Amino acid sequence: MNDIPQRMRDRLSSLQPEHLDIEDDSAAHAGHAGARSGGGHYNLTIVSPRFEGLNRVKRHQLVYDALGDLMPSGIHALAIKAIAPNEI
DSSP states (O other): OOOHHHHHHHHHGGGOOSEEEEEEOGGGGTTSHHHHTTOEEEEEEEEOGGGTTOOHHHHHHHHHHHHTTHHHHTEEEEEEEEEOGGGO
């Protein structure tokens, strides 16, 4: 059983998300070098007031900082959509 999405949720809770969606896209990348090494491919949508006033790079840095050592051991590729609540 893959517990990476739950571990991601646990760590991203530090960003106080109002909405959090994690899609495991690993099956579409079967045979890819990252899949063979155990790292998964994920799509992340997160809505957080912590993103207000920040550009995309700063938002992504907050996400990567929260995920810590899951990159790249548990996560090989991560597509991030980071949104402030006032942008919905």
